[in-house]
Amino acid sequence: MSARTRQDAEPGLDTGLMRVVPLDTPSLGDRSYLIHDGEVGFAVDPQRDIDRVLAQLDGLGIRLLRVFETHIHNDYVTGGFSLARATGAAYHVNAADPVGFERVPVEDGDVLEVGDALRVRAVATPGHTFTHLSYVAEAPGHSPLVFTGGSLLYGSTGRPDLLGPAHTQALVRAQYASAHRLAELLPDETRIYPTHGFGSFCSATQAEAQGPISTLGQEKRSNPVLTRDQRSYVEQLLSGLDAYPAYYAHMAAANLGGPGAPDLSPPRRAEAGELRRRIEAGEWVVDLRDRVAFAAGHVAGTLNFGLDGSFATYLGWLIPWDTPLTLLADSPGPIAEAQRELVRIGLDRPAAAATGDVAHWAGGAPARSFPRAGFAELAQVRHHRDVVVLDVRRQLEWLEGHIEGATHIPLHELPERLAEIPEGEVWVHCRSGYRASIAASLLDATGRRVVAVDDEFERADPAGLVLAGR
The missing domain is CATH 3.40.250.10 (Rhodanese-like domain)
Structure with missing residues (x-):
């Protein structure tokens, strides 16, 4: 598995009865979590490609009992619905969210058991969205953990403007109050596990903790939401907001509908003639090679979104939604990786794909290049x-x-x-x-x-x- 979809447990995250397995999605700047006691567990904010979670469950011998969503996500299509269906776990979404599927509703103050030792408490933390929840995980003899989604992040908070300018002022103030609620509710040694803040445009800034994790005590000393007064925090945060990807407009609707598991089977193969027809028809034919290779030679009319950067973010941002998409790479591996990236933002099936080299794709036509x-x-x-x-x-x-x-x-x-x-x-x-x-x-x-x-x-x-x- 590539570093772009790594799912390794980071150092220091094993706390005995509460073992945390982070599942990083660096290309989108997000983290999902699997928490278990060695026998049973729960997941928080899983990404669309749930096979990563299923592989962990199988490898660890863990039975998944619950899946929690901190909020209706704006930056990716959730895997929570399909993960719960695949494992038989209860799927927990805020009771106030108008979803179009059956779920086990959860609200502020609810406490849910996970096996004999673990329990999870829901805490209302509006700010990133109006119905945002954080989840406090507790076990006997252990300091609590808190899964903060898009609320309290490492050195920052989730941005409050994704629901539109009419709600930004109310949400940014709610975000401040939510961070302070967590700071008052939980002890300083509480470990914090956010979903956003690792490059996601859902984060107001991208400051991270020093090390793989942070604690509430660390955030009290360094996070502007906990070190500044409300007025200066609000002014600083709002002045630092910039544009966010256009595909965000499609994510909440998809998540409210209960998205199913993606189809990651190989796309239909296209030859040179079909590639040329698709380009001439105004479709997007995307070359996944790095920018050095693309500049040196490429098929006329193709576009370069290399897998070595924020591929899904920028492709999803720029492509007119529902435009047929064809992928080019030198081997099947990058095609499969690109598919995995794309399903996370709701671009489920490429129209076609081609592997090989530029001469093969061009079908005898001269290649283009630029310095x-x-x-x-x-x-x-x-x-x-x-x-x-x-x-x-x-x-x-x-x-x-x-x-x-x-x-x-x-x-x-x-x-x-x-x-x-x-x-x-x-x-x-x-x-x-x-x-x-x-x-x-x-x-x-x-x-x-x-x-x-x-x-x-x-x-x-x-x-x-x-x-x-x-």
Whole structure:
């Protein structure tokens, strides 16, 4: 299993009667959890690809009794419903959530037994959503654990604006109150296990604890929600919010409906002629190779979303929803990995896939390529001729500092704003190169002359490029 879907128990998480197995999804910035006593257990916020949980249960010899959702998720399709059906576990969702399936409702103050030793207490912690719950796990002789979902995170809290601007002010204040409720309710040694905060856009910021876990005492000393007064916390949090992926609009509806288990069987194979027809029809044919390989040679009209970056986040953000999607990779492994990433955000079945190399995919047609360069080369070029510098970072990144004279179009807005890019050769950059490659492929597909700046933005200033906005 790749590092992108690792499911290893991290150091220090075995607490005797309460053993915690985190299941990381780094590409989405989330963590799910399996908690057990060696015989029975429960799961919190499982991802759509439940085979990871089932493999743990089988390998550990654990019987799953309960599945808990902290909230109706906005950033991924849950696996809770299908996991409960596959194992016979009770599926717990807040009684106030208007779901379209049978569940065992849970609300603030409910205490549920898990076997003879473990029990779980629901605590209302609104803020990320109005019906958000945290779950306190307790066992005799052990300090409690709290699974905080999108409430109290490592060094941060979940963002309060995903339900729309009309609710943001109420939710951000509720988030502050919820964090303080947990701080007053639980002892300082309580270990905290959030779902978000590891890169997810559901987190207000991405500050993490020092080490694999944090405690309530650590958060009291360092987390702004617990160290600042409400006014300064609210002002700081709201000023730091930026855009979030467009596919979030589809997640809550899917989760309220009770999504089933995904189909991860291989897609139908496409040959060169079909690939060309799909490209000409305006469908998305996505090359999963890394940006170095794609720039060196690719099929005309294909787009580059490499598996070495936030693949699902940016593909889901940019693709027009329900557009047929075909995947290209040099072998079946990356195709399978991409499918796993995509089902987590509700893109269930690629229209087709092809493996092999560029010559095979192109079917004899000439391949396209474009150069890659660094900020030092961009600085040299600007001394000799005019080029278009396109910055595809998000708004807050731009405001923190940008190259003087650059055109700014955030990547998630680029497909609708291609006509705004001035004529001429385009040097496109982001913060580290991944988003720039996506943007370069979008431009290249339209026939523009493009250079992908594959470099860290922190090198722009030392290279001699004049920065503005700082």
